[in-house]
Amino acid sequence: MKWRSVSTMRYDFETVIRRENAGSGKWDEIKRTLGCFPKDVIPFSVADMEFDMVPEVREGLKAFLDRSVMGYAAMTEEYRQTVVSWEARRHGWQIQPEWIRDTPGVINAFFTAVKAFTKPGEGVMLMTPVYYPMYAAATRHDRVLVDNPLVQEGDTYRIDFEDFAQKAAEPNTKLLILCSPHNPSGRVWTREELERIGRICIDNHVLVVSDEIHCDLLMPGYKHIPFGSISEEFAMNSIICTAPSKTFNLAGLQTSNTIIANEELRQRFYVEQQKDDGNPKCNILGLEGCRLAYAYGDAWLDECLQVIDTNRKVITDYLAREFPQVRVTRLEGTYLLWIDFRGLGIECHELARILKEEAHIFLDEGFIFGEAGEGFERWNLAAPTSYIQAALSRLECLKKHLSGMKREML
Ligand SMILES: Cc1ncc(COP(=O)(O)O)c(C=O)c1O
Structure with missing residues (x-):
């Protein structure tokens, strides 16, 4: 059967902008x-x-270029409010503007978190198979990968919670990089699963870095639960990585929002950013692209x-x-x-x-x-x-x- 284009669509999802010899x-x-x-x-x-x-992003960026100077960028109050509003509108999570740290990409954010919150020799847990740069984050700088394999069951995957609890309880395990929704299994973790993960981590002093870059990309009937929205206790024990890059195809702008409710963790994250990565900054077009996408997308x-x-x-x-x-x-x-x-x-x-x-x-x-x-x-x-x-x-x-x-x- 031939697929027919949905004529009621307002936007064009049929034309390919070819990227041959264009640096892709x-x-x-x-x-x-x-x-x-x-x-x-x-x-x-x-x-x-x-x-x-x-x-709306293309036109907005053009207008922005016409009126702006390409100097160093910092998040504006309007930018922060747009991110706050996106989380509230799409995911029902009320965050505070000051919780947001802008980071030049989510990979950069979880690498920084591993360095900030673990020491050489300490364990970083992953639920595998998982997005491949997470293996690098978990093993580089002499950190140790703690593997919690997902279990394939029928046409989906489940968490082996017995193994998870056992690995989290090892005194050396200090941090979990949670991929939520999970790439590549396509799982959107349920509230019950996230509550179990979070409880085990809190009980064992394991910090949760929740990579939620895919959180806006949901199939009918599924709902993303931001890890930090589950409870105050969960929010205080987590670093949440979000970005407009997957949602709105803006990955080349290298702009992400790392949401850290816990002030002490936020400060330590910031210190680590300054220390190892020199001066990681989002660029001015990335911040404006994110603002436009979240406001009009x-x-x-x-x-x-x-x-x-x-x-x-x-x-x-x-x-x-x-x-x-x-x-x-x-x-x-x-x-x-x-x-x-x-x-x-x-x-x-x-x-x-x-x-x-x-x-x-x-x-x-x-x-x-x-x-x-x-x-x-x-x-x-x-x-x-x-x-x-x-x-x-x-x-x-x-x-x-x-x-x-x-x-x-x-
Ligand atoms: C789970 C996950 N995290 C992070 C990234 C990349 O993030 P960024 O380009 O913001 O570094 C991807 C890209 O595919 C991804 O799937």
């Missing part, structure tokens, strides 16, 4: 692999969107989420019909679909090769998210539906390999 790593991989940029091929890997900018985001949900259905239905051995993980949040190809019996590097070189489908290999990701691929759904459909039709070439494998076995 994910696009460059196409040329490195195929020697050229075929017109019908776009990448579905790294988590930025193949959608045009939010028009609601309608665009709501439509964008519909497109992501459509893409999820298109891929899920196609795979169920054509490759029933492939298991699609239930998507609750993020725009990243986690697909288990192990049922095909193709070795994971060979699978990646076939997808890229033969099917011209550029995804993120699951193994970059750790051992538990081997045999998976992560499909970025923030792209026009027509390109996703075209890519799926090229997946037919996998069938040739599967019948070859069957013949060899006979």
